[in-house]
Amino acid sequence: MPQKIYVNHIGEYLGSEVTLNGWVYNMRSSGKLHFIQLRDGSGIIQCVIFKGNVTPEVFDTAANLTQETSVSITGTVKEDNRSKLGFELDVKDIKIIAPSVDYPITPKEHGDAFLMHNRHLWLRSSKQTAILKIRDEIIFAIRKFFHEREFTLVDSPILTPAACEGRSTLFETEYFGEKAFLSQSGQLYGEAAAMALGKIYCFGPTFRAEKSKTRRHLTEFWMVEPEVAFNDLNDNMELAEDFIVYIVESVLKNRRAELELIGRDISKLENIKKPFPRVSYTEAIKILNDLGNPTEWGGDIGGDEETLISNKFDRPVIIHRYPAAIKAFYMKRDPEDPKVVLAMDVIGPEGAGEIIGGSERESDYNALVERMKEQGMAPEDMDWYLDLRKYGSVPHSGFGMGIERMVRWICGLHHVRETIPFARMMDKIRP
Structure with missing residues (x-):
């Protein structure tokens, strides 16, 4: 041929x-x-x-x-x-x-609902094609970053027997007479793999039955989650910084034409360099209060608050040491201040919101069991996870990055629905 x-x-x-x-x-x-x-x-x-x-x-x-x-x-x-x-x-x-007869998407303006209904055809537009090529570059850069650093890819299961991030956001299904759930995260399995391989990452689709219609949320999205044995919180923040800088540099090098086509202000991406500013949760609350936002210590920092904080910086900012009461059971408490956990979120600039969330994991068996009971969990349902603390437990940490949020920030998009070929949202499962 x-x-x-x-x-x-x-x-x-x-x-x-x-x-x-x-x-x-x-x-x-x-x-x-x-x-x-x-x-x-x-x-x-x-x-x-x-x-x-x-x-x-x-x-x-x-x-x-x-x-x-x-x-x-x-x-x-x-x-x-x-x-x-x-x-x-x-x-x-x-x-x-x-031939093509009466093609529905013409050069004239169309509403978002119409375009999403015709998403299978909207993908053909030059902007949507450019976004998907940038997404492809981001995913390639992710795999290359970890491959160069000798991480091992470990595929975590999509069907799981228990919650990772809270039962209220689980999609439940029947599994041969038992209950099963669509995975919210591969992290718990990633921790097991890190105890075998040292440095791993899992990468795949995840599902959150979160009843949210914000421009940052999808019910089905892709997440990459590295996990590293013997890494503490500071190591975790360093890895996240290197990771983001590497991805941005790769897109700037290989997809500049696509960034220009969609009208992205490239100068803002060119400014993404290390080090990222780091502020504790307590310092973040003070920043918000000084800006007239009444968030109290112990409350969650939501999307609007993240934007207020990020607007003070020209690159991503890392917020660390959140209150233990609002974070997941597996996060390690700070030995110097047990009210907080050794968690960190990377908040993107330009209103991008959280693009990475992670923590140092609790490595002590008894402390983890106590935390599970505090949150109403049955330790016996997670016996395999507790085994990781019984047989040669070590400090370890990791994080998760949602691909769609990363694409949204790098492309400068208003809504996350354009970052994935076929978005799944609370009110959308077609096409």
Whole structure:
């Protein structure tokens, strides 16, 4: 079979006759000229049809093309300094593969509800394509970051017998006569794997039955969760800093064109450097109070409060040592102040909110059992997890990063629903 040629490599064929396969993204005519914007998933190129260079049949075919008709176009690659691509195709022949009739998403403005209903088609737009390519780069950078640091990928189960982050946000299902739940996090299994392999990460879909309709929440999302034996809270914060900087640098290096296409202010991403400012929860409460926000010590720091704090900084800020009463059972209490746990959240700038949440884990068997009982949990239901504290327990820590929140921040998007191909929200399970 002849080699397939794609738009993003078209410059390699300057002066040559090539055939491109794709879809009609847009089209306009001017007398004896037709201009077709052809997209093939890798990019968009202008194809020029001059009446004097083609047969009447080809010229008429071009004149009647409709949006999203699939075509095979043959022509000569020429330079075009006016286009961002730098090249155009001087067309010789057009073959229609399949027509597109009454394509519903036109260049005019459409409402969010309409676009989400037609998400399977909305993905074809240049902005949505760019976002998904940036998402792909983020995921590639994540895997590369951990591979370079000799972490081992461990796949955690999606079906679990118990809660990790609280029973109120569990999706329940039937499992051969028993109750099972869709995973909220792979962390507990990641801890077990870290006791075997030292440095691991799990990466997969997670589910939260959280009845929230905010622009930061999805019911199904992807999360990456490293876990490291012998790492304390400070090590955990260092790893999170390195991780975020690495991802941002990778996107800036390899997806700058896509960032520009979606209108992202790249200068703000270029400023993401170490070290990140670190403030304790107690200091964060003081910042909020000084800004006129009445949050009291012991209360949760919500999205609005996160934005107020992050606006004081030009890069992500790490808030650490949260009150034990509002955090999960597995987080280790601070030996110097038992009212707080050795937890940390990384808050993104520009209103991005929490993009990483993590902690040092409780490594003492008795302390963990006590904490479970305090939160109404039955220790016998988590006997395998407690075994990790019985057989060679060590200090260890880790965190979770939601991919969609990271994509939302890096792309500068208002809503998280555009960060995943097919969003699952409280009121949306189709398409």
